[in-house]
Amino acid sequence: MGQVHVYLGCSLDGCIAGPDHDLAFLMENPPPTGDEPEGWLGFEAFLASVGALLMGRRTYQVLLDNDAWHYGERTVFVATHHELPPAPQGGDARPVSGSIDAMLDQALAGAAGRDVYLDGGDLVRQGIASGRVDTLCLTFLPLLLGRGIRLWDGLETRRDLRFGAHLTHGSLLQVRAEVARR
Helix, strand or coil: CCCEEEEEEEECCCEEECHHHCCHHHHCCCCCCCCCCCCHHHHHHHHHCEEEEEEEHHHHHHHHHCCCCCCCCCEEEEECCCCCCCCHHHCEEEEECCCHHHHHHHHHHHCCCCEEEEECHHHHHHHHHCCCCCEEEEEEECCCCCCCEECCCCCCCCCCEEEEEEEEECCEEEEEEEECCC
C-alpha cells in the first residue's frame, strides 16, 4: 500500500500563503538555469512515486485561476462539498468529502498501490493530526511574511519527526522528515 506525503513551500515563519491566500511570494525565487536531473527541487522525482493527489478546494482554485496542471494523468481528489469545476488542461479532478481518513482511503485506492501527495494547509494539518502522513518535504523561502496562512496553526497534537535529507537550492532550504509512529 502506498504512503501519504506532503510537499510544500513556505516562508521561514511557516506561511504557506500570504494574506488573502496570496501565493506570489512563492514565485520570487525562480528556478536556477540549467538542468537538474530530478527536476527543480526534486519535484519530478517526487511526483514519479505518486499515483494520486488529495488537495483542498482552495489549492485546486489556484490551479483553476492559473490554468495550470502539473500532475499528468494522475487523479486529483479535491476535498469539497460543492460542485467541482472541470480540471484545467484536461486533467482528472474528482470531488471527495468526509473525514480525512475516508478521503485519504479514497485517494490511496485511486493511487493503485502508489503514493498519495497531500496538498493544502487544512488537509495537511488534518492528515498530521490523524497520524496518516508518512513524510514531509518542506521548502523554506528566505523571508518572513509576518502575516498569512500558517501551515501549523490549529495543529493541536504533538507529532515527533525524524529529519532526513536537507538540501539547498540557491537561496532555498529543503528539509525532509519522516513522521514518527507512536
